[in-house]
Amino acid sequence: VSRLILVLGDQLTDDVAALKAADKTSDVVVMAEVAEEGSYVPHHPKKIALILAAMRKFAARLRKDGWTVDYSELDDTENSQSICGELLRRAEQHGASEVIATRPGEYRLIAALEDCPLKVTLLEDDRFIASHKEFEEWAEGRKALRMEYFYRDMRRKTGLMMEGDTPAGDKWNYDHDNRKPAPDDVDFGGPMQFAPDETVEAVLDLVERRFGNHFGDLRPFWFATDQGQARRALAHFVKHALPKFGDFQDAMLAENRFLYHAVVGLYINIGLLDPLEVCQAVEQAWKDGDAPINAAEGFIRQIIGWREYVRGIYFHEGPDYPRRNGLNHQRKLPEFYWGGETNMRCISKAVEQTGAEAYAHHIQRLMVTGNFALLAGLDPAEVSEWYLAVYADAFEWVEAPNVVGMSLFADGGVIASKPYVSSGAYINRMSDYCKGCHYKVSVKTGEGACPFNLLYWHFLDRHRDRFSNNARMGNMYRTWDRMDADRRETVLREAEAFLERMSAGAVV
Ligand code: FAD
Ligand code: SF4
Numbered sequence: 001v002s003r004l005i006l007v008l009g010d011q012l013t014d015d016v017a018a019l020k021a022a023d024k025t026s027d028v029v030v031m032a033e034v035a036e037e038g039s040y041v042p043h044h045p046k047k048i049a050l051i052l053a054a055m056r057k058f059a060a061r062l063r064k065d066g067w068t069v070d071y072s073e074l075d076d077t078e079n080s081q082s083i084c085g086e087l088l089r090r091a092e093q094h095g096a097s098e099v100i101a102t103r104p105g106e107y108r109l110i111a112a113l114e115d116c117p118l119k120v121t122l123l124e125d126d127r128f129i130a131s132h133k134e135f136e137e138w139a140e141g142r143k144a145l146r147m148e149y150f151y152r153d154m155r156r157k158t159g160l161m162m163e164g165d166t167p168a169g170d171k172w173n174y175d176h177d178n179r180k181p182a183p184d185d186v187d188f189g190g191p192m193q194f195a196p197d198e199t200v201e202a203v204l205d206l207v208e209r210r211f212g213n214h215f216g217d218l219r220p221f222w223f224a225t226d227q228g229q230a231r232r233a234l235a236h237f238v239k240h241a242l243p244k245f246g247d248f249q250d251a252m253l254a255e256n257r258f259l260y261h262a263v264v265g266l267y268i269n270i271g272l273l274d275p276l277e278v279c280q281a282v283e284q285a286w287k288d289g290d291a292p293i294n295a296a297e298g299f300i301r302q303i304i305g306w307r308e309y310v311r312g313i314y315f316h317e318g319p320d321y322p323r324r325n326g327l328n329h330q331r332k333l334p335e336f337y338w339g340g341e342t343n344m345r346c347i348s349k350a351v352e353q354t355g356a357e358a359y360a361h362h363i364q365r366l367m368v369t370g371n372f373a374l375l376a377g378l379d380p381a382e383v384s385e386w387y388l389a390v391y392a393d394a395f396e397w398v399e400a401p402n403v404v405g406m407s408l409f410a411d412g413g414v415i416a417s418k419p420y421v422s423s424g425a426y427i428n429r430m431s432d433y434c435k436g437c438h439y440k441v442s443v444k445t446g447e448g449a450c451p452f453n454l455l456y457w458h459f460l461d462r463h464r465d466r467f468s469n470n471a472r473m474g475n476m477y478r479t480w481d482r483m484d485a486d487r488r489e490t491v492l493r494e495a496e497a498f499l500e501r502m503s504a505g506a507v508v
Contacts, residue, residue, distance in 0.1 A: 010105065034072070042211075047266075053199060053225040056071075105314075111319075182259075194229050224267060243291045327409060347372060365391075384404055
């Protein structure tokens, strides 16, 4: 009797646990495009197209390799439009009662599989460097779960950029060198782009018909959709952008959407690239003298450090994690996150490129849209849903810790030791957004004052009880307290007025 082998849209590799456990001669691979997954949040059309196109190509590859694959296309009339529904349908067709699956990266889907009336075995997703057990052992008994210490263990475990027991160059972390402001010009033309082939075109037509009303542009579509293309995109990054990745990692430019970023997160997350393979390519470039140590270490830390760490946190903290609201922020997400008009040029540019590319790089997510959401007290659940919908690389296990934890401090400080908040000065230093903005970044109150300047103090003031004893925030509070009372009152009044206008739907 055959077993069903479930392969989900973000598990597109031969190395996924369920396939490794399967028997090609007797098992049936089940893959399904279902409306439920396409619409539980209004995913960006490019994100849906990426996943469906990569699924179709992966299924074709499996068939070519001799697997039996039952593939449900979204428009199949018999498609029940849910994962469990499709498993039940296939089980009946094949007289199968057992399903082998790789544990999904989202509590919602784990629950759906556990509740499915079939014998479903969930195997651990081992496409990661740290297993759940290793993370739990690391977390056990620690007061604070800081990424840096976890990262060092992952360096030791992988041996990446290690000389015996010591880190290359005798330093674990070169972040200090990675904070240069935006360069005048960027000598990298951006990630490798791929013209849609026949499979991709068919998917684009489908997505246009079914999800064309979602926020974001479907075309031009240029993402890699199979492993070979994704590897070429990686090699292109390593050769042409990696050398400056470190230096300009935190910089932002209004007219350059990618700077020296890799744009590989979306491929790693769905299985087209393996995280270790990506890090080894980067390490090799450093060994060959083609990339400086701050670039290679900085990049590898993002993957074996941050990426592994946030996954550990998501599963360590439990199913309530994505819904936490530690600062009790309730304000509704303003329309300008969905492309509505705003006078804040930094936000408008970050949202514009998000709509065009289903991509923004880390500092745009953290210090522009995330920073604003935190300062303005936006409801973390709404903000989190936005991030989950609009980025091609967004899956809950990685999105929620980054948004709810790192960016919004809504997890009560599990991930961040202090909130990532800044006034307009930081954005001005790291970008060219402020030139040409309706607001003036140097103006603190009154006509033309940058909203980030007002809201920054408003945030600190309204959360004084929570943060004034935080050693790393003492300076901020001392600066605020030194201002004269009149000025403080003006700042708070103007911040309130701004928030009220914003919530009333005025263009701010
Ligand atoms: P690069 O800047 O070139 O970095 C290289 C790789 O490092 C990335 O591809 C990614 O795999 C990894 N990485 C870097 N930072 C992180 C991080 N903080 N957490 C996990 N992996 C990281 N990343 C996602 O994959 N999915 C998300 O939904 C997501 N949401 C985010 C939301 C917010 C508010 C913030 C601040 C960050 C978020 N990130 C998310 C992390 C990071 O911004 C993206 O991984 C990165 O921008 C992807 O682009 P890139 O491939 O060009 O990355
Ligand atoms: Fe953003 Fe303020 Fe700069 Fe305008 S002035 S781009 S609102 S930081």
